[in-house]
Amino acid sequence: MSGFTLGLTLLGALVLAAVVGWNAWTTRKLAPRQVEMAARDDPADGAAPDPEPREPVFDESEPAPLPVPERKPGLDALIDAIAPIAIDLPVSGEAAQAAMPATRRAGSKPFAIEGLNESSQHWETPQAGRRYTAFQAGVQLANRTGALNEIEYSEFVVKAQAFADAVNGSPEFPEMLHEVARARELDQFAGAHxxxxxxxxxxxxxxxxxxxxxxxxxxxxxxxxxxxxxxxxxxxxxxxxxxxxxxxxxxxxxxxxxxxxxxxxxxxxxxxxxxxxxxxxxxxxxxxxxxxxxxxxxxxxxxxxxxxxxxxxxxxxxxxxxxxxxxxxxxxxxxxxxxxxxxx
The missing domain is CATH 3.30.1400.10 (ZipA, C-terminal FtsZ-binding domain)
Structure with missing residues (x-):
């Protein structure tokens, strides 16, 4: 092989090596970054790096707050249309549960029924083993799906009336147009904030x-x-x-x-x-x-x-x-x- 040919061969090999090296460097540079390895000691101090990745370490100098179970929020006149339901005699929790509607929504709005606990005098979702001296039904005026409309309000009335009939109660419904107007005003406020x-x-x-x-x-x-x-x-x-x-x-x-x-x-x-x-x-x-x-x-x-x-x-x-x-x-x-x- 002549010196010229040998030179070309060596030059080609060098170019090929450079291309391979460049591709490897580019691939490594663009590859997704992986979980970082943690060192037990600073390698600069002469200690060997930790060969195994470790879980992130959290500061435990202060105890984490203990989770406190939250009581489910009840009906609120600020954001619910509420219909009181009067009854002549206390109703058991079992009877109230049996009379509850199959769904807890009126259209796209949450619907709820609460009973006044005879012992605690607190409003709560009816529970077995308790007695109730009054009830109230409510439907939410607005949420991120929009304001309560006339159709949803009518569905609320039908469900609340059916429950009242089952427990021998007498509901008192707020005026529909007034509640729908309240719902629109609340929805406008919510949308702006x-x-x-x-x-x-x-x-x-x-x-x-x-x-x-x-x-x-x-x-x-x-x-x-x-x-x-x-x-x-x-x-x-x-x-x-x-x-x-x-x-x-x-x-x-x-x-x-x-x-x-x-x-x-x-x-x-x-x-x-x-x-x-x-x-x-x-x-x-x-x-x-x-x-x-x-x-x-x-x-x-x-x-x-x-x-x-x-x-x-x-x-x-x-x-x-x-x-x-x-x-x-x-x-x-x-x-x-x-x-x-x-x-x-």
């Missing part, structure tokens, strides 16, 4: 694997939700909606090999009326967004894909304080039973 915030985190370069997202989100208190691709920051009280929700592509979460799934965006959301102001949900959301953006190497954007600088988030928080004030002035404080029902 229903805030659901959302931030999207976009990957700057390499995509993320589901495990990588879970690892970083867990550092801010998020746990896996019941739905694939969904994590939640639990509320302080059992039975309450989650404080925050983090969601990403459910198909990536259900893939046969999740480690090879590529996620390029995750969404943080806060349903403002559902979470008490005192839990500072927006502050938790802000800190999580900034921290996740740093840890995941992502950028915070709005619904239109425009970048949101961390300092701009403070302005959103100030606007929320005004909304909280407005809800409280209407006796519909964020996170209250009435607000959770109205904005549900």
């Amino acid at each position: 229903d805030a659901q915030l959302g931030f999207t985190l976009l990957a700057r370069q390499a995509a993320w694997s589901p495990g990588f997202v879970h690892q970083h989100a867990a550092r801010f208190g998020f746990v896996a939700g019941a739905i694939p691709g969904r994590m939640v920051l639990p509320a302080a009280h059992a039975g309450h909606p989650p404080m925050l929700v983090l969601s990403f592509d459910s198909q990536a979460a259900m893939a046969e090999d999740p480690a090879q799934s590529a996620i390029r965006e995750v969404t943080l959301s806060l349903d403002v009326p559902q979470v008490p102001r005192g839990e500072q949900p927006f502050l938790r959301m802000r800190d999580a967004a900034i921290g996740l953006a740093a840890g995941l190497d992502g950028v915070i954007t709005d619904d239109n894909g425009r970048e949101i600088r961390p300092e701009a988030l403070d302005g959103v928080g100030a606007d929320l304080e005004l909304l909280y004030d407005t809800l409280e002035s209407r006796d519909l404080a964020a996170g209250s039973p009435q607000a959770r029902r109205l904005f549900g």
